[in-house]
Amino acid sequence: MAAAKTDRGIPLSTLSIKFLHTNSTSHTGPFSATAELIDNAYDPDVDAKQIWIDKTQIRDMECLTFRDDGNGLSRDLMHQMLSFGFSEKEPVKGKLPIGMYGNGFKSGSMRLGQDVIVLSKSKNGMCVGMLSQTYLEKIVAKHIAVPIISFNIQEADNGSGMWENRASLRDILEHSPFNTEEELLTELRAIEGPTGTKIIIWNLRRTFEGNTELDFTTENDIRIPCDDSDPESNSSLRAYCSILYLKPSMQINIQGKKLETHPISESLEYINTTYSYKPNGVNKKIPITFGDNGSKEHYGLMMYHNNRLIKAYHRVGCQLKTKHKISIGVIGVIECNYLKPTHNKQDFDNTDSYRNTIKSVAYKLREYSGKRNNPSDDAPIEEPNDEMTDEDDESEETPGKGASASSLTTSSSQPVITEVFSLSKPPSRLQSTTPQNESRRQKLGGLKRKLVTDMSLSSFTTQRDRLLEANRSLTQEKQDQAAQIDELNLKVVQLEGEKASLSEECKQKTKRTMAAAQMERGVPLSTLCPKYLHTNSTSHTWPFSAIAELIDNAYDPDVNAKQIWIDKTQIKDMECLTFMDNGNGLSSDMMHLMLSFGYSDKKAVNGKHPIGMYGNGFKSGSMRLGQDAIVLSKSKNDLCVGMLSQTYLKKIGAKQITVPIISIKKPEAKHYILLSMSNGLTLCSWSLL
16 A cells, blocks of 8 residues: 655654544444434534434435434534544533534444435535445545535525535545435525524444344334343433433434433432542532432443543442342432543543542442431441542631640730830820920920031032932833833734634645645545544543453454463653564555555464454554654565654644654664564554543
């Protein structure tokens, strides 16, 4: 695979079309994938008030549609949504965004079906974008191409059809359910209101029996098969959406019927809202609500993040032990905005903060359950003393509690001023008219008259002139300083204006960079934002699964290592984790494939089946362990070095993921590099998490 080049002459990490399926496997079920598309409509940048989810038929194809009345998408926003890792969502009027990784639309839509088309209407224009595995396979694409067309509303009203990108229009009309420009315009005009977006997914995922995975036969609902013992939210989209948001604010309509939403706590009995938890590093206590849902099967902790359900019915503490029945039926509700969710929003990163949250909630759950079963027992269960779960309030020092007596009184050894004397008025005790005081007063008056007599008029004038000159100098200096301050203030205003202008220019440059992304057949390519390295790594909730990815790479038959060494080492004051194997090594082309996404052609060799099949393990694993990784490899023919580094990408201000790769043929290499093994690979990961 020829490596695409950047302006810096360094290869870009690229996207195989297989990565669309790879990325979708983060969703084990269709409801979490559906939730990703609902979240996009809910988030403050779109701010939809309603969303409609329906099944429709287009040209004998069963399609799943999502339509919202939000703000719509511009061409640049459309391209970002069809790329990976681009997310600049921010809170608006206190409404926190759910999406933060720039991946939900891709993983969600491709989990539900093979192909999706997005039709959007914003204040300034209309836009259509397509992400289609079927299309990419038919054109034998090497990279993920995303046809995008846009035009302004006036052109649509006039029917002029002045599409911005004819190559994209050609591919959309040939490979989507809409075969003419008029059909596209009709579909866009069908979006009610001044703004909104419609998503149409076709070639829906099917079961082994050939039926669609989603069952549309139930009136006003969409269902999937599940075990009878599972909660209703596992089989009914209507039930799932009813608990999806802690505080529902967007109206959801499923199969033509409005969903009645309400906070989950309103459906509980024996509600107690007096519990709270103060995580380490968080300024305020996090409220915890406990209640009883009356179920002996479906209970546990409902964990939300930024108003969105992440983990449902997660049993903790005594709920995990079958012999403890006091907590059966108890539901706990907590919003954990301080934790880090995985990019599929189905779990949290398994950090100290997460583990201590579970530990603290477990103790409070046991206390609540005990009081619910024995209302007369008010003795609290002592919570472990853990600095991560310390909830002791800091009390202020008050007299009689923690404050010493010396801090409230003045020491007798210190003088106390009880009277202030005026220089223009003698103290009251000197105003008595005793003969002695009168004599002193007369002497002072005489000295004063003598002093006045002795001073000449010229000395008064000289002193006065000096004082006037000093006053004029001070006045001028003050004026000069004021002028300098005004000048500096003006420069500050100008610099702030230049800063704002440069910031806007940078934003526009970024947009132009996105708009002018590499093309294939005249169609824009989906691109990789550097942030996606972190996004992708969140699929591992703990480090051991990430380590296993790197071990698997050494095990697989294409490398076929007999041994692997995992160690910690120190390089230039940096703690590093190293993996070294004695496998077959990598060529420069194989190195670039490993540093790109979705490229995997592994096959069984001598009956040994490969573990890796998605072309993603190295990226997700190494970036979960640390921010940066360098790979040094020696194969039969050459030596090769490649680097995947988030720190490097930040420092160079990269807009896409660049992967420096160098290779040296073995005859030339003896003067440059020496590895301690005949063949093999060494991975060094630093900036460890």
